[in-house]
Amino acid sequence: MKIKALIIVLFTSLSAIISCNDPYIFSLEIPKKVVLNDVITVKLFEKNKKKFEKIIFYVNGKEIASNNNSAKIDTKILGVGKHAINAVVFFDGKTKKKNGFIEVFANKKPxxxxxxxxxxxxxxxxxxxxxxxxxxxxxxxxxxxxxxxxxxxxxxxxxxxxxxxxxxxxxxxxxxxxxxxxxxxxxxxxxxxxxxxxxxxxxxxxxxxxxxxxxxxxxxxxxxxxxxxxxxxxxxxxxxxxxxxxxxxxxxxxxxxxxxxxxxxxxxxxxxxxxxxxxxxxxxxxxxxxxxxxxxxxxxxxxxxxxxxxxxxxxxxxxxxxxxxxxxxxxxxxxxxxxxxxxxxx
Incomplete structure (x- = not known):
């Protein structure tokens, strides 16, 4: 039990150190329930409200148009199924990538x-x-x-x-x-x-x-x-x-x-x-x-x-x-x- 507790303490401390050294923390917001023909909006937030230069959004590896920290996706073009969503953020001469996905379902029963x-x-x-x-x-x-x-x-x-x-x-x-x-x-x-x-x-x-x-x-x-x-x-x-x-x-x-x-x-x-x-x-x-x-x-x-x-x-x-x-x-x-x-x- 002492070893397990020590590991938890070390992990918590390491996470804190990483957070301090990397103040930029991003969150990708994606709608949970999506059906075919929906036009959805995905957003990327910087949790500490720090400034960044730009964000590029990708769907299934292809760049899509965006507006600052958000992008619209027309599911009619994508079709049903799971689709990868990626956002690449540029800040302080660095980049960071956030990954997610949407799952598009049919809009009616067969x-x-x-x-x-x-x-x-x-x-x-x-x-x-x-x-x-x-x-x-x-x-x-x-x-x-x-x-x-x-x-x-x-x-x-x-x-x-x-x-x-x-x-x-x-x-x-x-x-x-x-x-x-x-x-x-x-x-x-x-x-x-x-x-x-x-x-x-x-x-x-x-x-x-x-x-x-x-x-x-x-x-x-x-x-x-x-x-x-x-x-x-x-x-x-x-x-x-x-x-x-x-x-x-x-x-x-x-x-x-x-x-x-x-x-x-x-x-x-x-x-x-x-x-x-x-x-x-x-x-x-x-x-x-x-x-x-x-x-x-x-x-x-x-x-x-x-x-x-x-x-x-x-x-x-x-x-x-x-x-x-x-x-x-x-x-x-x-x-x-x-x-x-x-x-x-x-």
């Missing part, structure tokens, strides 16, 4: 959707589905697990595997998408992806991703590849070089939405499987706001009528969209059925 089954098609029960895409009348699918990861071209109506290659056994295959007659395929933990020729399935090149670390789902819009990494972050990659450019964060009105897995862009919105929840999240690609939640738990019950789902991870995963005919398909890991469904807003 729309809840149920579904109607339109058609049912066969699906290979050995397919641990990771990526799924509809392209020119066929399904293209990537499967996971080391030693079992495969790229397949599949006939929709029969489930017949028309073309197939296996990934090196050291890799765990993940999501895929098709760009300019090339198939882009992610791996899970290897920080590596592969590009294949669409027609021959021959390997063209490899690429790395280091900012997002893991590969989960992959899709695209007109401007970029869109990648999930198992968190609430959605990454945008250059279509030609596969370089990671930036990201948004998926949030509802009260929390981050993580474990985002297989992806598909449908009518300009991002649809994402939430891993192990049999739920789809509909995400705005500009702001990251979760605009909708699709409850597909009933599909698992439908599967169990004809198939024993014995493993915990045999869950919903796989979204494909036939844009020409406005058809949406979903399936699951090792599910024996692929469902064409229509969403119904509640």
């Amino acid at each position: 729309t809840i959707y149920s579904y109607k089954i339109i058609n049912t098609y066969p699906h290979d029960t050995s397919s641990y589905t990771q990526g799924l895409e509809y392209y020119k009348g066929f399904l293209y699918e990537t499967t996971g697990r080391r030693g079992e990861s495969r790229l397949r071209k599949v006939a929709l109506k029969t489930g017949e595997v028309i073309q197939e290659i296996a990934l090196d056994k050291k890799y765990f295959g993940e999501g895929m998408t098709i760009v300019n007659d090339k198939i882009i395929w992610l791996t899970w933990e290897a920080e590596k992806g592969f590009v294949y020729d669409l027609n021959t399935f021959k390997l063209i090149k490899e690429f790395r991703y280091k900012k997002s670390k893991e590969g989960w789902g992959l899709t695209q819009n007109e401007n970029a590849l869109i990648k999930s990494d198992g968190t609430n972050k959605i990454w945008f990659l250059d279509k030609e070089t596969q370089e990671e450019l930036n990201y948004i964060q998926a949030y509802t009105y009260d929390r981050a939405v993580d474990n985002l897995n297989e992806l598909e862009v449908i009518n300009g919105k991002l649809y994402a499987n939430k891993y192990q929840k049999n739920t789809l999240v509909i995400i705005d690609l500009k702001t990251g706001m979760a605009e909708g939640l699709v409850d597909l738990r009933g599909l698992e019950k439908e599967m169990r009528k004809t198939q024993d789902l014995v493993e915990q991870d045999e869950v919903l995963n796989g979204i494909a969209f036939d844009k020409e005919n406005n058809r949406m398909f979903v399936t699951g890991k090792k599910w024996g059925k692929l469902f064409e469904i229509e969403l119904i807003a509640q």
Whole structure:
């Protein structure tokens, strides 16, 4: 007890000495509750009312306009999620930095959707589905697990595997998408992806991703590849070089939405499987706001009528969209059925 008391005394004394030698004490004031489209004000105060030369504010590492000791931030530009706030103060030929963050939530609750089954098609029960895409009348699918990861071209109506290659056994295959007659395929933990020729399935090149670390789902819009990494972050990659450019964060009105897995862009919105929840999240690609939640738990019950789902991870995963005919398909890991469904807003 005497040693503990001595440590407390020494720490208190040291703090006092530091305070005396550094009379400038700054406090960063940030609003506690922030929702999308709010315009907020952050302020930096010098507690001892000492003069300083200037303050520069930064949001996510980028300088923003300020007025003396305050700055306004338009959250509509930032989108939802956590954003770093930094203030650098200049005084007496020195600088001091104060760090903080804001957490921006969606400004409304997501729309809840149920579904109607339109058609049912066969699906290979050995397919641990990771990526799924509809392209020119066929399904293209990537499967996971080391030693079992495969790229397949599949006939929709029969489930017949028309073309197939296996990934090196050291890799765990993940999501895929098709760009300019090339198939882009992610791996899970290897920080590596592969590009294949669409027609021959021959390997063209490899690429790395280091900012997002893991590969989960992959899709695209007109401007970029869109990648999930198992968190609430959605990454945008250059279509030609596969370089990671930036990201948004998926949030509802009260929390981050993580474990985002297989992806598909449908009518300009991002649809994402939430891993192990049999739920789809509909995400705005500009702001990251979760605009909708699709409850597909009933599909698992439908599967169990004809198939024993014995493993915990045999869950919903796989979204494909036939844009020409406005058809949406979903399936699951090792599910024996692929469902064409229509969403119904509640």
